Amino acid sequence: MEAGEQAGSRPARGSAAAFGVPEQRSAGWAAAPVPAPERSRGEHTHSEPPAPRAAVRGTVERTSVRGQVLDALRAALVSGELAPGEVYSAPALGERFGVSATPVREAMQQLAGEGAVEVVPNRGFRVAERTARERAELAEVRGLIEAPVVLRLARTLPTGRWAAVRTRADDTVAAAASGDRARYADADRAFHRAVLSLAGNEQLVRIADDLRRRVVWAGCDLAADAAQHVALLDALEAQNLGAVNLLVREHFGTSSPSGD
Numbered sequence: 001m002e003a004g005e006q007a008g009s010r011p012a013r014g015s016a017a018a019f020g021v022p023e024q025r026s027a028g029w030a031a032a033p034v035p036a037p038e039r040s041r042g043e044h045t046h047s048e049p050p051a052p053r054a055a056v057r058g059t060v061e062r063t064s065v066r067g068q069v070l071d072a073l074r075a076a077l078v079s080g081e082l083a084p085g086e087v088y089s090a091p092a093l094g095e096r097f098g099v100s101a102t103p104v105r106e107a108m109q110q111l112a113g114e115g116a117v118e119v120v121p122n123r124g125f126r127v128a129e130r131t132a133r134e135r136a137e138l139a140e141v142r143g144l145i146e147a148p149v150v151l152r153l154a155r156t157l158p159t160g161r162w163a164a165v166r167t168r169a170d171d172t173v174a175a176a177a178s179g180d181r182a183r184y185a186d187a188d189r190a191f192h193r194a195v196l197s198l199a200g201n202e203q204l205v206r207i208a209d210d211l212r213r214r215v216v217w218a219g220c221d222l223a224a225d226a227a228q229h230v231a232l233l234d235a236l237e238a239q240n241l242g243a244v245n246l247l248v249r250e251h252f253g254t255s256s257p258s259g260d
Contacts, residue, residue, distance in 0.1 A: 066103035073107050075182035077116055078217060082127050089124035114213055130216045142211050143252030146192065149199050154236055154244045157198055162237045168194045169229040176222035184222050185215065191229055 073093075076082045090105035097104065108125045111117045117125040130138075168191040175187040189212045196205045228251045235243035 065099055066106050069097060069099060069103045070107040070110060072097065073104075073111060074116075074185075074213070077111075077127065078182040078185045079180075080218060084127045084129040087120050087124050087126045092124070114210065116214070130214075135216055138211065138214055139252070142208065145204070145208050145211070146196065147248050147252040149196055149201075149204065150232075150236075150248055151245065153195070153198055154239070154241055157236075159237055159239055161198060162233060165191070165194045165198075165233055169226075169233045172226040172229050173223075176226040179222070181217045181222070184226075185212075185217055188212065188215075188225070188229075 073082070082088060090101040090108060093108075094101040094104045108117055109119075112119050112125065115128060117127055120126050168187070171187040172184065172191050175184040178184075189209055192212060193205055193209055196208055228247060232244065232247045232251060235247055
């Protein structure tokens with residue numbers, strides 16, 4: 001992190017603003033100060049006072065901060081700002097974000113449950129490293145869940161219903177053009193959620209969305225992936241079942257990128 005940036009310049013790498021988390025001194029945070037950074041067992045705690053007991057309002061605002069930190073961490077993982085194999089402590093990340101260690105630790109615990117990081121006792125959290133086999137296995141599972149649903153919808157859904165998904169497909173194209181992997185990951189998940197939601201199965205949407213959070217986009221051709229979304233939607237609207245079958249195999253099959 002570089003000091004002495006001029007006002008209006010790009011946030012320093014690793015700063016709270018760079019991760020999308022507001023600084024504590026910003027107007028939105030002044031009314032409810034974030035508690036001082038805490039340490040988990042095994043982390044240095046000398047000379048630090050105990051964290052104050054949270055009031056009801058403080059609990060609600062801490063939940064909001066935790067959500068912001070979770071979103072920022074996910075974006076940092078997708079972009080590579082948090083590198084695979086590296087270990088990060090909650091207090092250190094809290095300092096980088098300009099928040100206490102508590103919401104960082106809570107967000108990291110949730111990411112650990114999703115398989116994005118793993119807990120390293122007395123040290124913090126290690127960013128998961130996906131092997132080629134793990135990527136292929138995840139792609140296969142996503143295909144087994146999503147592809148049959150898309151093929152069934154192609155046969156049964158009125159063609160007019162697909163128009164609601166067009167904006168989501170266009171969003172993936174715009175995100176791919178930006179080159180921002182975190183933005184693309186969000187747009188891709190939104191597209192697939194929109195498609196699967198047409199089946200009316202909320203559990204299916206939730207499970208598929210959880211799996212898509214594990215996609216590794218590094219090295220993937222974002223433009224090609226987005227183009228498949230548009231081509232698939234075109235075929236679905238035209239009720240071209242032959243093209244739909246071909247595109248579904250390409251998008252979810254073993255020949256597609258790990259982040260299909």
